[in-house]
Amino acid sequence: MAVRIEPAKVTDLHQVLKDHPRYWGDRDLRALHLTAMVQEFGSTCLVARDDDGIRGYIFGFVTPDRLGYVHLVATRDDARGSGLGRRLYGAFVEAAGRQGAVRLKAITSVTNEGSIAFHRALGFAARVVEDYDGAGVPRVVFTRELSVS
Structure with a gap:
């Protein structure tokens, strides 16, 4: 099955945290993975999934001054180099644009x-x-x- 990019759920965040080393290697960035991000900014917190689970994700939000801020973006170790990170950014740009974003920051x-x-x-x-x-x-x-x- 093809990779689908869709809004993240809290259960997706829990799965990402369970598999954290597959996305981040030895860097422990679990403290940056906030449940409130997914709860409050669900339309701009996205996961890329297929039958094998979550292949990557991008979590961000749009500020009142129309800035699309990307808080986290990661691809799983077996998805690197596939263009998935670029696809996730593209999906974020579309979602942020629907909310009026005119620029991006990370x-x-x-x-x-x-x-x-x-x-x-x-x-x-x-x-x-x-x-x-x-x-x-x-x-x-x-x-x-x-x-x-």
Whole structure:
């Protein structure tokens, strides 16, 4: 069966947390996986699933000033390199656009070379912002305008 991208449910979040290493390897990012995100921003928290389970996900929301913020995006270890991350971003852009988003934003650590390369390939501008996540904690901030039709 083909991969379907659809709104996430809380049970999907629990499955992602159970399989956390398959998405994030040795990095423990479970604390960033907030149930409230799925509960409150369900139309912009999406999972990609097939008969083999959840292959990837993107969790985000749209702010009142029309910014589509991507909080988390990940693909399972056996789905990497398949274009699924790009498809998830495309689905997020559509969902965020329906809510009026005109630009996108995401952040990552300055050492996350994979995320930096991925976002640049998607057309994001990237800049390092010192102290973004507290004193001495820089982050790479990605931004991209959306075409408004």
